[in-house]
Amino acid sequence: MKALSRRTYLSAALLLAAPLALLGADTPVVPPVASPATDAQADKALIDKAKVTSLPAAPTTDQVTAAKLVYGLLSDSRYAYRPRPLDDALSTDMYERYLESLDGSKQFFTAADIAKFDAYKLKLDDAIKAGRLDPAYAMFSLYRKRVDERVAYARNLLKQDIFEFEGSDRFEYDREEAAWPADTAALDALWKQSVRNDWLRLKLAGKKPDEIRKTLDKRYTNLASGIAELKGEDVFQTFVNSYANAIDPHTDYFTPRSADNFNLSMSLSLEGIGAVLQRQDDVVAIREIVPGGPASKSGKVKPGDRVVAVGQGESGPMEDVVGWRIDDVVAKIRGEKGTKVRLDVIPAEADLDSKPARVVMVREKVRLEDQAAKSEILTIPAGASGQAEKRIGVIELPGFYQDFEGRRLNKGDYASATRDVAKLLAKLRAENVDGVVLDLRNNGGGSLNEAIELTGLFIDRGPVVQVRESGGRVSVESDQDAGIAWEGPLAVLINRGSASASEIFAGAIQDYGRGLVIGETSFGKGTVQNLVDLDRWPANEAARFGQVKLTIAQFFRPSGGSTQNKGIVPDITFPASVDASEFGESTYENALPWTRIAAVPHTRYGNFAPLLPKLDALHEARTKGDREFQWWAEDVAQFREKQAEKSISLNEAERRAERDREDTKRKQRQAERLSLGLALDPLADDSADDGLQAGERDLRKDVAREKAAEDRPDPLLRESAAILADAIRLLNNDGKLSAQVLPTAQQPGHWAD
Incomplete structure (x- = not known):
């Protein structure tokens, strides 16, 4: 079966439903928009132009x-x-x-x-x-x-x-x-x-x-x-x-163009100028500049600037791209590494009829770092017990990405989630963290190889996932590398958006007793897909027929259970932010049912069952006094209540009163943060509905708001780190409990100091 394609992966759930227009992988998927409507005649001309x-x-x-x-x-x-x-x-x-x-x-x-x-x-x-x-x-x-x-x-x-x-x-x-x-x-x-x-x-x-x-x-x-x-x-x-x-x-x-975009999203790199583009009115504007890319190095473009023409090489004709689809503009700007592209750019602050500035850039291979793994360290205070504070390293992994082509060609710098996480673990180890939380929230999956190899960073050889093909043959995919990158305390944070490869990893960590799984029950995608190139059979030199992302197998945990439909159930649960009837594999009427096969022998580093009641009690007690966590739970409950209504009032007085209540709530919370010495919410004054859609807002302000959102308090992440700190303290201070939970203290997974 694997002869079909070398690119076996587990795709991001819900992110690849068939839209009428699939945009560039380095482009936010936003509704296409056109020029300002000034009068009926201009509007008709605009629509007629589009109908070419x-x-x-x-x-x-x-x-x-x-x-x-x-x-x-x-x-x-x-x-x-x-x-x-x-x-x-x-x-x-x-x-x-x-x-x-x-x-x-x-x-x-x-x-x-x-x-x-x-x-x-x-x-x-x-x-x-x-x-x-x-x-x-x-x-x-x-x-x-x-x-x-x-x-x-x-x-x-x-x-x-x-x-x-x-x-x-x-x-x-x-x-x-x-x-x-x-x-x-x-x-x-x-x-x-x-x-x-x-x-x-x-x-x-x-x-x-x-x-x-x-x-x-x-x-x-x-x-x-x-x-x-x-x-x-x-x-x-x-x-x-x-x-x-x-x-x-x-x-x-996928059509040939869509397949290219999908592969770029998986490889986390592209050859171009290093700019994220967005359609803004009738032109394509620069939304973000990728650090270190040609656009950044040029110093001549910035967010909000509009691209009105594109030319190839030193002297190719400049093509007017006003009114073009965004994917067509992206295709003109991307190109082979080392080639030149010329852009006519109108600054964000200038009128669209202003004279553009010409910018020449040499295309490079650009790594999309904002989508790669990243780390930070959280300090968890000692609390009432008087014990030492704990420093917990956090690694956020948005996806199980891999540059398939770069790996095939054995390029030393190919993008790999496992390689990036290994580097971050080494960095955290050097900084003497007490434990590590791997944040897989909203990680929809990716490469099957990456899921296996990432698990291998935390276990010393052994089966990671079982794969059953259509004929019933079951193969076992294992970590073959001796040694591990992190032996210490580990927790995995998941939510309903954690799917596929995320579930393979979390399920293996749970089956091995290697770490705690915290959060919400995951998505429940337990199938394996191959990307099959339809040009293989006619052996075309150029892409003509597209590709199919084809389900070829179902995966099972080392313990034999499938994640299909049921997902991964955490050891310590948080309130469900999304109703399982609204989002997840179980909402698909043609999804495969849950099933089980025989388990395969695997090491059990620990058994957290005796520890969980104590962790739950500490978690419940702490969150009762954690205002950020309480506010989050209140907001989740309110969101789900509103979502169930399926309609909204058109009475202005009612809507204004509701808006005023929300505004008052934000102000009260901000004031309480000040009084409690908590970090302020950077979006507290900018959270009200502005009535606008994507493409209608000022790009520069919109990007700044997104950046600010990254600094918002994250009570779930902090609570996950606190739970891991609790586990470390309990096992260090109670020898009998530690012997029950971690009977093989000499093996990887030993949590004691």
Whole structure:
């Protein structure tokens, strides 16, 4: 099975659902936006300009071949872990998924539209087999028409006198279970409430009517132009993914460009100028500068600057990129290391019609350090016991990244989560920390090899994960390297967003009794995917057909249990921040069920069961007096309560009173922080809803706010470190307990001083 691809990995849950436009890996995924709406004529010209990406009348030859290749893979039990026949039943499933990808909120199509589409319900299987896109294009064409109609209606509403907010009206924003609107009149009623809610949010944020009207008019125009920009390849990818996702939640199809972006995200590096870009009005702007990259070294560009033209080499023609899709601009700026690229840039503070400055940069390989592992040290005070304070090292790991190509070529500097964590552990050891917390919150997974090798930093050889293929054969993937990088006290912090490779690691640490697992029950993704290059079979020199992220196996813990659906249950639990019925593997109707296989022999360094009641008691007592932890728990409870409502009041007095309560709460908390000597929340004065969407805010302020958010108090991380400090103290001070918990004191995992 592994002959299919050398790149076996465990993908990030939910992050690769099939969007209509998959943007660059170094680009924030934000809605495409267009130029300011100044008048109707300018807006029409803008939308017409975007429509140059009109849909083809028929699929390309490459798309026909790609669809057939995808069918061959997903229907063959030699490749797919759980193949499904492409029949009428699967066609119906595809139909529902394709509809959801177009109009998941049921705000564009009417019931009459759906009745017409029903003719395709049993024909999509034949369309895939034959490589035909007729149904996909027909449904998308009507979708684009309905978007234009809804935008025209919404913009017309802005001219009407409908913005009094009294009475008991509510806006229903969660429409997943709602029926399709019966007719245009029903859509009008839905959109009227939506527009009124948009207006009210901006009004509550202090915006004046003229400013609100201008902001919303631009927003709705941008929606139409963004949909108009979508190309045939976007529709093709979405349509084929309605098939791939019907097989299982983690099987996906990528076009050649999307595959490149995915590989870049996994390798944590790219060849370019080292700038994060974002669409801002009708231009692409620089959102962030990557330290050490060409853009940073040039000193000639900064966040907020707009890129209006791009040229290749010393003398290639400058191409005007105003109005372009962001992924097209990114493709022009990226390029081979050592080559030159010229940018015409308009400073953030200048008018868009100002004369641009030309900047020449030499492309380099840029490491995306902000997505790599990083560390800090937390000091946990002695408390009432009078014992010595403990210094706990924290390593935050956002993903199990690996530069597959760099590793294959044996490049010494290839990106690797394990190599980075090993360096951080050496640094923490040199600083004499008492224990280490590995923070895997919201770590959606990544490379299977990295999960195995990272576990090997904490155990001395042994099985890490069992992998069962479609035919039933079970293989055991083990850490083969002798020695470990960190022998001391260890805790792993997880939440519902910890998935896949994170669960392999946390499950192995738990099975070995090597460390404590703290937090929330994890996501529950227990399947393995390979990235299969569809150009392998025709042996193409250039990428033509794309790639498939294909589920090929299921993984099991050394103890034999699967993490599928159930996830990893922590030893010490925090309140659940996300309802398991709303997020996680168990929410997918076609997810594999939980199951178990035989365990494999593995070392048990410790048994924390006798220690857990004492840790729980100390944790409960401490958090009762921890205001930051209490506030977090209150906010989680409030969020879940609001989420359950699925609608929001359009009564201004009610909304303003709620906003005032939130503002008062933030001020009171900030004052209490001062009185208790706690670190202030850097966003306490900037947490109210501003009514804006991504792309509408001042980029420089938005980035500054994100940076400030990194310094916000993190009570869960601190409490995890405190729990680990408790464990260290208890085991050091109680020889009998220590003998129960860590009977093999001479082995790695010995926690005593």
